[in-house]
Amino acid sequence: MxxxxxxxxxxxxxxxxxxxxxxxPIDFDVAKSRGPGYVPLPAxxxxxxxxxxxxxxxxxxxxxxxxxxxxxxxxxxxxxxxxxxxxxxxxxxxxxxxxxxxxxxxxxxxxxxxxxxxxxxxxxxxxxxxxxxxxxxxxxxxxxxxxxxxxxxxxxxxxxxxxxxxxxxxxxxxxxxxxxxxxxxxxxxxxxxxxxxxxxxxxxxxxxxxxxxxxxxxxxxxxxxxxxxxxxxxxxxxxxxxxxxxxxxxxxRLAITTVTGIPMKEEQNATSSANYDVEIIHSAEAHAGLRAAQTAAEATESIHIELISSRCRYS
CATH class of the missing domain: 3.40.50.410 (von Willebrand factor, type A domain)
Known part of the structure; x- marks a missing residue:
């Protein structure tokens, strides 16, 4: 229990x-323009x-x-x-x-x-x-x-x-x-x-x-x-x-599903957009249900993420 x-x-x-x-080091010097006499911030x-x-x-x-x-x-x-x-x-x-x-x-x-x-x-x-x-x-x-x-x-x-x-x-x-x-x-x-x-x-x-x-x-x-x-x-x-x-x-017992190709409007150019990805963490059992509902073509196109066990070595 x-x-x-x-x-x-x-x-x-x-x-x-x-x-x-x-x-x-983490760079805190994010200024886009650097004029004369500009002193960069140290990392x-x-x-x-x-x-x-x-x-x-x-x-x-x-x-x-x-x-x-x-x-x-x-x-x-x-x-x-x-x-x-x-x-x-x-x-x-x-x-x-x-x-x-x-x-x-x-x-x-x-x-x-x-x-x-x-x-x-x-x-x-x-x-x-x-x-x-x-x-x-x-x-x-x-x-x-x-x-x-x-x-x-x-x-x-x-x-x-x-x-x-x-x-x-x-x-x-x-x-x-x-x-x-x-x-x-x-x-x-x-x-x-x-x-x-x-x-x-x-x-x-x-x-x-x-x-x-x-x-x-x-x-x-x-x-x-x-x-x-x-x-x-x-x-x-x-x-x-x-x-x-x-x-x-x-x-x-969790898994990650990555949603790809989400359009993101750019403030400076509203007519164009860039895509970004979002990772969703959820129960691993949800993946089993998704795979069971897939067609053969969908299964071929799917990206299977292998979860790395905690027993593996990390560098």
Whole structure:
């Protein structure tokens, strides 16, 4: 009843390293005419933190636009402590609440910290029941699954392996805690700590544009007796938004239909028009219905888009 995409937790690395430049210049000098004495504006670069926030928020925008209910996303910002920005409550599943929380966290500051504390908090969050889960009778049985997307930057594969080991141990401890006797709820709602039957952990290792990473991509690997599936993806900061835009498709069984050749009137020349394309994200099941209704000629002319699984490697 509760698939893996019922619960998703983002862990955003807020350590000092994420305050460095992404090394991907953005040109702000858009002036068309440059007279004598014109001083061009220098290009600017986003920080790794800004790239991470923008990509994660865009992922949420797709999920919340298509699934107003039933698909919940939480955010944990990790530095010297785990800053939990929202809960599973429906009232906190919106951009206003999320962006307010990010504003309170602020930009990256100097100081120690790491992603471990945030990852542990994310696993604990998966053990908290959502509103739908809490409304079920305490004696009802269901599978509690979830997904964690940890955006961080590690030195090498050994550091990634250490992070994954901590995540596995935290998951085992969380399930041991859930198996212990817990107080009976008084109001009829089940707010007890839940065992986590499966956790899909995706570690996205972000690097600046000109920095070589010693972390390698790792395909989906089952650990802890099938309790956790782990994959590692290495990505440049400038490509992070595109990566998450692709990952959201298999995570929520979505597909893209491209509408081409849409005429666009040009303001300067109303007699002519340019064409543009629009990508529509929707349920993947809609493609099956479209293909079933196609004639042989239409099927030949169709452009089939192969969805790239999250297990694939991204450069």
């Amino acid at each position: 509760f698939p893996t995409n019922h619960k998703t937790v983002f862990v955003l690395d807020h350590t000092p390293y994420f305050g460095i430049s992404s090394e991907n 600017v670069c986003k920080s790794l933190w800004t790239c991470s926030v923008e990509a994660a928020v865009e992922y949420c925008r797709i999920v919340w636009d298509l699934f107003p209910e039933g698909k919940l996303v939480r955010f944990v910002v990790s530095d010297f402590a785990a800053h939990i920005l929202n809960t599973w409550a429906i009232s906190q599943q919106n951009f206003t609440h999320l962006l307010n929380g990010l504003c309170l966290v602020g930009p990256v500051r100097r100081g120690a910290g790491g992603d471990v504390v945030g990852l542990c908090a994310a696993i604990e969050a998966l053990g908290e029941p959502t509103g739908v889960q809490a409304a079920r009778p305490p004696d009802s049985l269901f599978q509690n699954r979830g997904r964690i997307l940890c955006i961080t930057s590690a030195r090498d594969d050994d550091s990634i392996r250490s992070l994954i080991d901590i995540a596995v141990n935290t998951l085992v401890q969380q399930n041991q805690k859930a198996s212990e006797p817990q107080p009976t709820p008084i109001d009829g709602t089940n707010t007890q700590t839940l065992a986590i039957h499966y956790c899909h952990l995706i570690v996205i290792n972000v690097t600046p544009e000109k920095t070589d990473s010693r972390v390698t991509n790792q395909p989906l690997t089952e650990m802890a007796g099938g309790l956790m599936g782990v994959e590692v993806i290495v990505c440049r900061a400038s490509l992070l938004a595109g990566l998450l835009g692709r990952l959201v498709l298999p995570h929520y």
